[in-house]
Amino acid sequence: MTTAAAARPRLRFSDSQIEMAHGAGGKASRRLVEGLIAPAFANPVLAALSDAAVFPLGGARVATTADGYVVRPLRFPGGSIGDLAVNGTVNDLAVSGARAVALMASFILEAGLPADELRAEVEAMAAAARRAGVPIVGGDTKVVEHGRCDGMYVTTFGVGLVDERLALDPRAVRAGDAVLVSGPIGDHGITILLARGELELEADLRSDTRSVWPFVESLIAACASGLRWMRDPTRGGVATALNELARECELGIVLREADVPLRREVRGACEVLGLDPLHIANEGQLLAVVAPADAERALAALQAVPGGEGARLIGEVRAEHAGTVVGITPYGGTRAIDMLVGDPLPRIC
Amino acid sequence: MTTTTGMKYVDEFRDPVLISAVAQEIARTVDPARHYRIMEVCGGHTHSIYRHGLRDVLPANVELVHGPGCPVCVLPTGRVDDGLAIAAQPGTMLTCFGDMMRVPGTKGTPLELKARGADIRMVYSPLDALKLARDNPRTQVCFFAIGFETTAPSTALTLLEARELGLRNFSVFSNHVTIVPAIRAILDSPDMRLDGFVGPGHVAAITGCRPYEFVARHYGKPVVVAGFEPLDLLEAILMVLRQIRAGEAKVENQYRRIVPWEGNPAALRALALVFELRPYFEWRGLGFISQSALKLKDAFAAWDSEVRFAVPGVRVTDPRAAQCGEVLKGVLKPPQCKLFGKECDPEHPVGALMVSSEGACAAYYRYARTAEVAHA
Amino acid sequence: MCLAIPGQVVELNAEQPLLVKVDVGGVRRNVNVGLLEDGEVGIGDWILIHVGFALSKIGAAEAQDQLRMLRAMGEDELAMEEVRGYTFATDGGERP
Numbered sequence: 105m106t107t108a109a110a111a112r113p114r115l116r117f118s119d120s121q122i123e124m125a126h127g128a129g130g131k132a133s134r135r136l137v138e139g140l141i142a143p144a145f146a147n148p149v150l151a152a153l154s155d156a157a158v159f160p161l162g163g164a165r166v167a168t169t170a171d172g173y174v175v176r177p178l179r180f181p182g183g184s185i186g187d188l189a190v191n192g193t194v195n196d197l198a199v200s201g202a203r204a205v206a207l208m209a210s211f212i213l214e215a216g217l218p219a220d221e222l223r224a225e226v227e228a229m230a231a232a233a234r235r236a237g238v239p240i241v242g243g244d245t246k247v248v249e250h251g252r253c254d255g256m257y258v259t260t261f262g263v264g265l266v267d268e269r270l271a272l273d274p275r276a277v278r279a280g281d282a283v284l285v286s287g288p289i290g291d292h293g294i295t296i297l298l299a300r301g302e303l304e305l306e307a308d309l310r311s312d313t314r315s316v317w318p319f320v321e322s323l324i325a326a327c328a329s330g331l332r333w334m335r336d337p338t339r340g341g342v343a344t345a346l347n348e349l350a351r352e353c354e355l356g357i358v359l360r361e362a363d364v365p366l367r368r369e370v371r372g373a374c375e376v377l378g379l380d381p382l383h384i385a386n387e388g389q390l391l392a393v394v395a396p397a398d399a400e401r402a403l404a405a406l407q408a409v410p411g412g413e414g415a416r417l418i419g420e421v422r423a424e425h426a427g428t429v430v431g432i433t434p435y436g437g438t439r440a441i442d443m444l445v446g447d448p449l450p451r452i453c
Numbered sequence: 454m455t456t457t458t459g460m461k462y463v464d465e466f467r468d469p470v471l472i473s474a475v476a477q478e479i480a481r482t483v484d485p486a487r488h489y490r491i492m493e494v495c496g497g498h499t500h501s502i503y504r505h506g507l508r509d510v511l512p513a514n515v516e517l518v519h520g521p522g523c524p525v526c527v528l529p530t531g532r533v534d535d536g537l538a539i540a541a542q543p544g545t546m547l548t549c550f551g552d553m554m555r556v557p558g559t560k561g562t563p564l565e566l567k568a569r570g571a572d573i574r575m576v577y578s579p580l581d582a583l584k585l586a587r588d589n590p591r592t593q594v595c596f597f598a599i600g601f602e603t604t605a606p607s608t609a610l611t612l613l614e615a616r617e618l619g620l621r622n623f624s625v626f627s628n629h630v631t632i633v634p635a636i637r638a639i640l641d642s643p644d645m646r647l648d649g650f651v652g653p654g655h656v657a658a659i660t661g662c663r664p665y666e667f668v669a670r671h672y673g674k675p676v677v678v679a680g681f682e683p684l685d686l687l688e689a690i691l692m693v694l695r696q697i698r699a700g701e702a703k704v705e706n707q708y709r710r711i712v713p714w715e716g717n718p719a720a721l722r723a724l725a726l727v728f729e730l731r732p733y734f735e736w737r738g739l740g741f742i743s744q745s746a747l748k749l750k751d752a753f754a755a756w757d758s759e760v761r762f763a764v765p766g767v768r769v770t771d772p773r774a775a776q777c778g779e780v781l782k783g784v785l786k787p788p789q790c791k792l793f794g795k796e797c798d799p800e801h802p803v804g805a806l807m808v809s810s811e812g813a814c815a816a817y818y819r820y821a822r823t824a825e826v827a828h829a
Numbered sequence: 830m831c832l833a834i835p836g837q838v839v840e841l842n843a844e845q846p847l848l849v850k851v852d853v854g855g856v857r858r859n860v861n862v863g864l865l866e867d868g869e870v871g872i873g874d875w876i877l878i879h880v881g882f883a884l885s886k887i888g889a890a891e892a893q894d895q896l897r898m899l900r901a902m903g904e905d906e907l908a909m910e911e912v913r914g915y916t917f918a919t920d921g922g923e924r925p
Contacts, residue, residue, distance in 0.1 A: 123568050131800055303577050307856040371460065372854020376878070377577070378551075378810065378832045434469035435476070437506025437683070442819045445799045446564070449551035449575065460854045462835035462875060462887055465896055474903030497831025550880070578881025580861060603831055607882040610863045655831040658877065658885045681831060684899065710891040711877055717885065719866045811831075 115139045123446075127174075129339025129385070130444030134348075155335065156200035158266055165266035167202035169193055172259040178221065180299040182291075182310025185258055186228030188387055191313050192338065193262040194236045198317040199334040199390065201272050201324070202264030207233060209243035212257040216250040225256065236315040238262070269328035274352035276332045281421040282399035283357060286319050286390040286406050287312070287414035289342055290370040293384035293448070298373065305376065307369040312388035318409045319390045326405035330395035337391055340444040343382035345391055346429045347443040356425040359441060362434045365414045382431075383444045393421065462710070466682030467505075475687040476510040482694045489515045490646060491693055492783055494636060495653035496523030496811030497681055503816040505683040515690065518783035519816075521635045522653055524599045525552050525809035526781060527736045528628055530771065533558040535764035536597045536626055537566055542762065546572040546589065548582035549597035555808045559769055562808075579611040579625075586615075586623035595758045596625045603655040605629040605747055606720035609727040612749070615756050626758035627748055630734065632656050633664050634745035638736075640672050644784045649693040651686065652678035654708040659724075661716025662704050669702040680708040727753055737771065737805065738778025777804040780813055787817040794818065833879035835887055836860070838872055851878060 117139025125132035142150055149159045156169040173189045194204045209229065213222065233240050291312040298305050316336055323331055333353075337345040342364075350357045359382075366381055374381050394402045399417060406415035429441040483489065493499060499519045502508060508517065521527055537558045540547035547563070554564045554575055567573040572592070576582050579596050586594035598608045608625060615623045632653055639645055652665050657678045665676045675696035679689030689707040696702065706712055727750060734746030749757040758764075771777055774792055779785040787793050787806070797803040799815055806812035839857065840850035849870055851860045862870050862883045870876065875887040 121565075121568065123565060125564075302575075302581075304581065305856050305858050367855075368460075369855035372852075372856035375460065375463070375834050376836075376853050376856060376858070431506075433506055433683075435472040435510060435683075437509045439503060439506045440819060442799075446555060449554055460835070461837070462892060465892070471896070471899045471903060475899060478902055495831050580881050603833070603884070604880060606864055606884075607861075607880050610861065610882065653831065655833050655877075655879065655884065658833075681833075688895070688899065710888040710895065711885050713885075717864060717866065720864045720884070723864065 125446040127339075128444060128447045130344055130383075130446065132446065133339070134443075154200060155196040156202065156264075158200060158202075165268075166263060167197050167200045167266050168261070168263045169196040169200075170259060170261045171196060172257060174254065174257050175296065176254050177299050178225065178255050180295055180311055182295060183313040183387075184225060184228050185256065186225035187232045187311075187313045189258040189260045190229050190232035190236060190238075190240075191315050191387060193260040194238060194315045194317060195336040195388075195390075197262050197264040198315065198320045199336050200264075200266060201270040201320065201334070202266045203317060203321075204236065204238040204262050204264045206241045206263055207238055208261045209240055210259040210261075211243065211245040212253055213245065213247045214250060214253045214255050215247055217255050222256065225258070229258075232315075236317065267324055267328070269324060270331060272331065272333055274333055274349055277349065277353040277355060277393055277421055278332075278395070279355055279421055279423040280396045281332060281393050282396055282402070282417055283346070283359070283419040283421065284392045284394065284399070284402055284406060285342065285365065285416055285418050286316065286392075286412055287388075288365040288367045288370065289337070289386055289389060290374065290381040290384035291367060292387040293341070294370050294373045296385075297377075303377070305373060307373060309367070309369045309373075312386060314388035314411065316388060316390040319406055319412060322405040322409050322412075323392060323394075323402055326401045327394055327398035330398035330402070331392065332395065333393040335391045337386050337389060339385050341381070341383040341385060342391065343380070343429065343441045344443045347441070349393070350427050350429050353421070354426050356422045356427070357419060357429045358422055359419040359429060359431045361431045363416055363418045365416050379448050382441055383448050396420075463682060466680070466684040468684065472510065472683050472687060475684065475691055479515070479687065479691050479694060480512050482691060482698060483512050483514060484698070485514065487514060489648050489694065489697065490518050491515065491649045491651060491690060492518040492520045492639065492647050493651040493679075493686075494520035494522040494632065495656065496526065496809065497655065498651060498653070498679065498686065499523070499813055499816050500811040501681045501683070501686060503819070507683055507686055510687070511690070515694070518647060519780075519813035520639060520783060521736070521739060521781040522601065522632060522656075523781075523806070523809050523811045523813075524601055524604075524628070524630060525556055526777070526804075526806045526812045527630065527635070527739065528556070528599060528805060529735050529737045530558060530769040531735070531765075531767050532628055534560070534769060535766060536595075537561075537563065537571075538764050539595050539626060539758060539762045540566060540571045540573050542593075544591070545593045545595060545762075546574060546585065547595050547597060548574050548576045548585060550577075550599065551575050552809055553597060553599065555802070556805050557802055557808070579608050580614075583611055583615060583620070583623060586620055587618070590622060592622060593761070594623050595762070596623070597628070598625050599628045601630060601632050601653070601656050602659045602724070603653075605728065606659055606717070606723050609723040612727050612753055612756050613723065616753065620756075624756050624758040624761045625749065627728070629728070629747040630736070631730075631745055631747070632660075633667075634742045635736070635739065636665070636668060638739050638742060639782055640668065640674075642782055642784075645782065647674060647783075648697055649675040650677070651689050651693065652676045652704070654678055654680045654685070654712060657706075657708065657712045657716070659717050659720045662706050662712065662714050663716075665704050669704055673702045675702050675705070677705045677707050678712055680711065726750075735768065738781040771804060775803045777806055780806055787814040790814070833877045833884060835875055836878050838870055838874045838876060841870075841872060849883075851876065851883075853878070
């Protein structure tokens, strides 16, 4: 467990009301968690604020995590809320180095939700759980009046055991370490934006929702001792995840913009709307930081996994500009890549 | 970013080899003993400069000064309040571009008011607002129109269609402004010493290049109308520097694949049909400027939000410590404002320059804090 | 106020001739071409899109001219380096 979080200056939460930005995964979300919620529950395990809480139990390291899913629309190309609910929690455990051993699911359902829709989601969850090799062993259901939630909200809880070969810790990251991504970014967030139908854009795009455990397994086999840190870049995108790492390890991160994998359609949508793909959510990708000697081996390990052909080495850790992420263009131009502020909003300027 | 296939008319103008070639030519063109101050007028250019890290490839003695061509940045708080006052009226829906959603009014941003129950929706096009009006016949839909001459023709065509359809529940709150008065205000400002201008490429796609001839003729400064990709901006800067070296001052068109010298006649006709110039309009930081903004003609009164709704019309001055005006004119760089990065940051913006994606302060805050990395 | 992006016309609309479908990197949207003077837009044409409207057609010839000239600038640069190197060589110095 890292003491980095305890040493960080605490953010203050002084907002007068909750805004959508507090759920977007960027700065406002951090303020809410670090300024209001975490201090209230204060304890050493929580203080690390990583994707999963890890604590010792009977000689092993147990990882446990919870995630709520409120996506709208419920169904979209490539998946549905059910897929996200299973894969998201499996992935939070995976990037903590733990194979998911069991999941639980809590449903909050809106009166009036057609049973067929619920059936479809439950079946999606069952299928995703089968694919991920993890049983859903229990949970809860509640119903609220019509209009009190968007059809359905799902929260899943997961537990797993951290692989003993791993010592993941932002504090273990060193200057010179390599940054890898498992595949093209931005697919999920753009798919959802288009699926809402308000912007009248069409594209042949699907959410990338899937379990990233196979990537983690492959990395452990290839270079467990050199694997420093992993994250699944969901809300807030790659930019937010790497900014959090830069802050926690107090080093700088450089991204080579030309090397970041991106589907043509995601790029097209981002160019039309004026969005930065680095801020867009992913639901089936993995960021990993490995020791430089293991970089090529780690890349090969990711690319060897079916669905991992798009994996790339995208940057490295440096001592300079500690705490920030910088993008570099092929001609030597630089820009600071900031954490997401609020929801990504299309712009016309 | 690596993609499976590229984007035509974009990627060619981001070619690293060509960019390096132009950068080297720029380095050979400048007089090392001289300091050059070139203003890019358009906020879209400001955004592009930072987004592509272009300052890193320019010689240290070429300084880019950010101009006031950011329509969100120059909108005074009072006008934002007026728009939000419309949204607060029952049975009304306010529609606006994404750029507006986080701009602070006195009582909050559109996003915050939306969170408190106001019907405020983001649209990509004024035609989307028109569609919302048709789909919600019992709701009064107001479109909060912002933008320079690039965007005003689109609003004009939308109004023409609203009139054709005889829609009774659609109106436009026009905050369109024109670029020439802003350029003139900069040139007339005593604190300003500029050597040349990078001209607004997409505004010029509508207006053509002629409107900028006064800068060369009366003020003796070169103007090069530029596109928005890195190669466009660098080529335009090179063209400005070459004029300076040759002792010339004229208007040139770098963005020839898009901008016709005479502008877009259909767009100019649409503007003339629908809009007229306000006698004066207040610009944040620049004060009242005459003949600088567009209002709907009387023939379109039925679709004019300022006729349909009562708005407070109150002037709201910026907090005294905020130096938005000086930054807009390029007199101060964003970090020189006392509030920069302290009371004013993208999450808690005091002025719109920190909120708008093309505002100089936001661009600086987001993109420019680590310039020294490039050569590490 | 200037986010405008090039897109290619992929579909025309018989009922609404002012509305065409445009492709930007695989993403498609309807775009109003009422601001284009001759209104004559064909499938395959490239146009500049801003807030759902086409502002201008993109001039392929002008684009090619510009790129050709910039490439020549780059080649001139290389040629000049060659010349400089040759000069040093004739001075008896090392070729860089």
